[in-house]
Amino acid sequence: MTLTKADIIARVYANGQLTKAEAADSIEESLRLIKEALGSGDEVLVSGFGKWSVRDKNQRRGRNPQTGDPLTLPPRRVVTFRPSRVLKAKIQP
Template sequence: MALTKLDIVERICEQLGFQKNRSIDVAESLLELIKSTLASGEDVLVSGFGKFCVKEKAERRGRNPATGEDAILPARRVVTFKCSGQLRDKINGA
């Protein structure tokens, strides 16, 4: 089961004792800060968790799988994530 935004809001309510409206504001503010930082091209580093990076992808040749027709895929930016060593150890039970 995936962790949803609603789950995050509920955990903020439980662990910090905030009201639900305040917890929603906290979660939304955090996610907006991360999104705006990534949109500006900067990386987001969360110590003990990992690093979100913006990578530039060059224009490349592709193919439409439905028709087999060749196409040129435009250059774009993508977000990548690299987990920290602490998170990797926790996931692997070390």
């Protein structure tokens, strides 16, 4: 099962403290703040959940999977996530 943004909004709305529009606005604003922080290179830490950060990856050699020809992959930035100990403990069997 995949938990979507619409599912999160519906669950926040189901708590009964916000209207559906307020729930959607609060989730959208939270995601916007996270994207903005990551876009500027900052880390995002949610205590008890985990930390997102942006990491620079160097240029590297690769190959075209269809032809097998070698090529050079350009440097890029990637978002990484490190779960907290609390989250790790919840998902471990």
